[in-house]
Amino acid sequence: xxxxxxELARDLGFLEAYTIGLGTMIGAGIFVLPSIAAEQxxxxxxxxxxxxxxxxxxxxxxxxELATGMPKAGGSYYYVNRALGPFFGSIVGxxxxxxxxxxxxxxxxxxxxxxxxxxGEYVGFLAGWGQIGITVAALVMAAILTGVNYYGxxxxxxxxxxxxxxLVGLILAFLALGIISGxxxxxxxxxxxxxxxxxxxxxxxxxxxxxxxxxxxxxxKNPSRNLPLAMIAAVVTPTLMYVGxxxxxxxTLSIEALATSKIPVADVATEFxxxxxxxxxxxxxxxxxxxxxxxxxxxxxRVNFAMGRDRILVxxxxxxxxxxxxxxxxxxxxxxxxxxxxxxxxxxGTLAEVASFMYLVTYALVHVAVVxxxxxxxxxxxxxxxxxxxxxxxxxxxxxxxxxxxxxxxNLIVQAIGTVIIVFGVLWYFxxxxxxxxxxxxxxxxxxxxxxxxxxxxxxxxxxxxVANPETERDLLRMAAxxxxxxxxxxxxVIAVNVIEVPRQxxxxxxxxxxxxxxxxxxxxxxxxxxxxxxxxxxxxxRAIVGRDxxxxxxDVIEEENADHVLLGWQGTRSRRxxxxxxxxxxxxxxxxxxxxxxxxxxxxxxxxGDIIALAxxxxxxxxxxxxxxxxxxxxxxxxxxxxxxxxxxxxxxxxLSPTERGEAVIAxxxxxxxxxxxxxxxxxxxxxxxxxxxxxVAQEYDTVCVGATRSGAISQAVFGSLPEKIGAExxxxxxxxxxxxxxxxxxxxxxxxxxxx
Amino acid sequence: xxxxxxxxLVVPVVDEEDARETARILDDYExxxxxxxxxxxxxxxxxxxxPLEQAEQRASNAFGAFRGFIxxxxxxxxxxxxxxxxxxxxxxxxxxxxxxFRPRGGNRLVQFLSGDxxxxxxxxxxxxxxxxxxxxxxx
Numbered sequence: 001x002x003x004x005x006x007e008l009a010r011d012l013g014f015l016e017a018y019t020i021g022l023g024t025m026i027g028a029g030i031f032v033l034p035s036i037a038a039e040q041x042x043x044x045x046x047x048x049x050x051x052x053x054x055x056x057x058x059x060x061x062x063x064x065e066l067a068t069g070m071p072k073a074g075g076s077y078y079y080v081n082r083a084l085g086p087f088f089g090s091i092v093g094x095x096x097x098x099x100x101x102x103x104x105x106x107x108x109x110x111x112x113x114x115x116x117x118x119x120g121e122y123v124g125f126l127a128g129w130g131q132i133g134i135t136v137a138a139l140v141m142a143a144i145l146t147g148v149n150y151y152g153x154x155x156x157x158x159x160x161x162x163x164x165x166x167l168v169g170l171i172l173a174f175l176a177l178g179i180i181s182g183x184x185x186x187x188x189x190x191x192x193x194x195x196x197x198x199x200x201x202x203x204x205x206x207x208x209x210x211x212x213x214x215x216x217x218x219x220x221k222n223p224s225r226n227l228p229l230a231m232i233a234a235v236v237t238p239t240l241m242y243v244g245x246x247x248x249x250x251x252t253l254s255i256e257a258l259a260t261s262k263i264p265v266a267d268v269a270t271e272f273x274x275x276x277x278x279x280x281x282x283x284x285x286x287x288x289x290x291x292x293x294x295x296x297x298x299x300x301x302r303v304n305f306a307m308g309r310d311r312i313l314v315x316x317x318x319x320x321x322x323x324x325x326x327x328x329x330x331x332x333x334x335x336x337x338x339x340x341x342x343x344x345x346x347x348x349g350t351l352a353e354v355a356s357f358m359y360l361v362t363y364a365l366v367h368v369a370v371v372x373x374x375x376x377x378x379x380x381x382x383x384x385x386x387x388x389x390x391x392x393x394x395x396x397x398x399x400x401x402x403x404x405x406x407x408x409x410x411n412l413i414v415q416a417i418g419t420v421i422i423v424f425g426v427l428w429y430f431x432x433x434x435x436x437x438x439x440x441x442x443x444x445x446x447x448x449x450x451x452x453x454x455x456x457x458x459x460x461x462x463x464x465x466x467v468a469n470p471e472t473e474r475d476l477l478r479m480a481a482x483x484x485x486x487x488x489x490x491x492x493x494v495i496a497v498n499v500i501e502v503p504r505q506x507x508x509x510x511x512x513x514x515x516x517x518x519x520x521x522x523x524x525x526x527x528x529x530x531x532x533x534x535x536x537x538x539x540x541x542x543r544a545i546v547g548r549d550x551x552x553x554x555x556d557v558i559e560e561e562n563a564d565h566v567l568l569g570w571q572g573t574r575s576r577r578x579x580x581x582x583x584x585x586x587x588x589x590x591x592x593x594x595x596x597x598x599x600x601x602x603x604x605x606x607x608x609x610g611d612i613i614a615l616a617x618x619x620x621x622x623x624x625x626x627x628x629x630x631x632x633x634x635x636x637x638x639x640x641x642x643x644x645x646x647x648x649x650x651x652x653x654x655x656x657l658s659p660t661e662r663g664e665a666v667i668a669x670x671x672x673x674x675x676x677x678x679x680x681x682x683x684x685x686x687x688x689x690x691x692x693x694x695x696x697x698v699a700q701e702y703d704t705v706c707v708g709a710t711r712s713g714a715i716s717q718a719v720f721g722s723l724p725e726k727i728g729a730e731x732x733x734x735x736x737x738x739x740x741x742x743x744x745x746x747x748x749x750x751x752x753x754x755x756x757x758x
Numbered sequence: 759x760x761x762x763x764x765x766x767l768v769v770p771v772v773d774e775e776d777a778r779e780t781a782r783i784l785d786d787y788e789x790x791x792x793x794x795x796x797x798x799x800x801x802x803x804x805x806x807x808x809p810l811e812q813a814e815q816r817a818s819n820a821f822g823a824f825r826g827f828i829x830x831x832x833x834x835x836x837x838x839x840x841x842x843x844x845x846x847x848x849x850x851x852x853x854x855x856x857x858x859f860r861p862r863g864g865n866r867l868v869q870f871l872s873g874d875x876x877x878x879x880x881x882x883x884x885x886x887x888x889x890x891x892x893x894x895x896x897x
Contacts, residue, residue, distance in 0.1 A: 009837045011800050011837070073809030074809075160803060320773070
């Protein structure tokens with residue numbers, strides 16, 4: 001079922017992915033930039049467009065590998081944040097957001113230029129509004145597009161295909177007729193090669209569109225094939241068209257005429273296609289700029305989402321509108337910034353160049369991220385598309401160097417604005433993100449590097465233990481250590497986490513200063529955890545975190561640490577209403593992708609020690625419970641293990657076995673499934689009608705009861721099931737509820753991994 | 759023997775809040791099996807408005823909130839552009855006796871912009887549709 005669902009969630013084929021990329025690529029760039037590019041580098045600006053294409057092709061290869069390895073919303077930002085940490089994550093996140101808003105503003109001004117001075121030649125009342133008219137038109141259209149995304153107006157895939165394909169047809173017709181008319185180039189390279197290189201920076205904004213394909217990675221069918229193919233095709237097609245358009249433009253009009261034109265492509269078209277041709281080009285330009293800006297606003301909202309998810313940005317922005325089902329706040333903010341940028345009037349060239357600058361910085365870091373991930377090779381990173389053997393590491397190195405080379409060639413003002421945005425990202429990191437970004441290891445916490453920890457964390461068994469109560473801390477850590485020791489004596493480690501929860505109404509910093517007491521308590525708690533770990537002879541790391549919601553923070557820690565097991569304490573009382581076992585326990589137990597254990601501590605000296613009984617039922621997680629029991633027994637000095645099975649007294653089946661024999665068989669089979677058949681254990685078969693009652697009675701004779709989850713949750717938020725929870729609530733002794741890895745919580749990514757492993 | 763109307767209900771929920779409210783209301787009545795449905799709206803050809811991860815998170819939050827009141831439920835997540843069609847398909851798949859949902863208010867404009875799913879659900883359905891009251895009055 002779940003695999004089926006993954007398939008259903010993927011509804012973009014190659015053609016859709018390609019047209020999404022193409023639709024964003026063919027935008028204002030090709031319609032507005034020929035005038036600026038021609039002014040800067042003459043006919044040689046063709047080479048600039050070609051160079052931009054090459055740089056993008058390198059980025060597309062690296063991005064394809066990252067996107068198939070980690071198909072997550074957020075695109076480049078996500079990969080950089082994951083590989084290089086929140087410092088670079090802040091820079092790229094803000095950089096991409098800025099880049100997309102600058103690009104949107106640029107598209108919209110391009111729209112205004114074609115709509116007013118362009119259409120104004122044919123439609124009387126549109127003429128003569130001047131620069132102010134362009135700005136107003138741009139503002140109005142940007143506001144409309146923000147509204148479209150806010151209200152979640154659904155565009156249709158077929159409409160998109162029609163627009164994109166007619167744009168391609170239009171440009172091809174332009175090229176064909178233009179070339180037939182016999183363009184004659186003037187001096188090919190009037191301003192020299194440095195100008196050509198600098199022009200790459202100017203025109204690079206026309207190439208940022210293919211990123212949209214990466215941000216939609218989780219929606220693409222058969223991503224290992226379609227994603228790289230769509231990306232490469234979405235880079236190559238426009239590159240050839242851009243080069244061709246530059247060739248025709250500079251060959252048809254003089255450089256001076258091009259440079260002063262606000263609607264260069266239409267003016268060129270007039271020369272050989274007449275008025276009709278020019279009009280068609282104008283309509284095409286209007287459509288193209290609108291579709292590009294629309295895609296950019298949506299992409300910006302995704303970057304927002306990803307930053308909020310990683311706590312680099314306030315999650316407030318990610319609120320989903322309860323009716324329109326859109327991230328309306330992120331869209332509104334993006335829209336407002338775009339409007340401001342249009343209104344400020346920094347000039348269409350500068351807008352384009354700043355967007356280019358931010359994306360070149362982003363792609364430079366994306367290339368670094370590929371190398372870092374390849375070398376670090378974390379477990380979760382299994383790209384289904386890899387840069388081909390002969391091209392790695394040449395592609396990322398060349399890509400990185402070329403991005404930097406273009407960056408240093410760019411206009412000083414642009415470099416200054418770009419640097420301001422980067423510095424903002426850095427300041428944001430130090431001022432905000434460092435203390436909150438929970439998704440990465442460096443942040444918001446006091447890490448105590450443990451000397452016994454090995455340098456290389458690969459393959460190490462990790463147990464995450466959230467601790468909150470000094471009285472139960474020792475027992476929980478001991479039980480976690482028992483589990484860790486059972487796996488790898490030398491390298492296993494326990495990670496103690498404490499979360500200070502701050503209510504939503506207060507700001508995190510404000511609350512912290514007022515609540516120094518809580519921080520102090522947190523420190524004490526973790527200090528004593530370290531002492532306990534020394535006693536237990538187990539590697540321990542501590543993580544102190546301040547955040548809104550303990551459950552999701554713990555889940556983040558589990559994912560980051562790549563934990564194998566999470567062990568939580570439970571007070572034994574069910575909460576009413578919204579939660580089943582507790583607001584923190586429900587999500588952690590429900591969604592943790594690893595083994596999860598919930599411990600209700602009973603009287604002292606019997607907490608995972610003494611006489612331990614494990615329920616040997618036929619449930620899917622019974623073996624896990626038996627394993628836990630075996631781990632505790634192995635770690636304790638003087639402990640015994642009993643496996644219990646309850647059978648109905650009357651045997652309805654045709655088998656000759658007596659109920660007791662049947663129970664014994666179940667137990668033997670379970671021991672084998674749990675891999676504990678070598679251990680010495682007692683078996684106990686109880687005959688009773690009421691299984692639950694029988695278990696509760698027997699359990700009270702022991703010190704610790706281990707029970708497996710009865711609900712095998714295909715759905716997250718499933719808790720253990722009614723039987724284990726009842727035992728937990730009713731048996732006064734220590735009760736350990738265990739389950740194995742959750743089957744389908746991590747959605748797309750894990751499913752893909754699993755499919756690839758086969 | 760005619761089937762009871764509430765023998766097996768399919769209950770669509772939009773988000774956490776909606777799920778909680780719906781379950782709270784439903785819990786005051788007698789019901790048989792319940793299958794809770796959350797539809798993730800897909801672009802089908804264009805990128806989705808919501809990142810998939812966020813959408814799936816919403817689904818799981820909604821199911822969790824529902825379980826807070828009525829723990830024993832089946833859940834279905836559907837991925838479709840057409841929300842109403844997806845709900846009806848799930849109802850057909852599980853052979854539900856009726857669809858129960860909580861219509862949400864809002865003025866004409868908002869309903870128009872959000873596609874007035876309530877109206878479409880009622881008119882398109884091939885089985886009984888039960889509209890749950892906004893507030894429980896029979897206490």
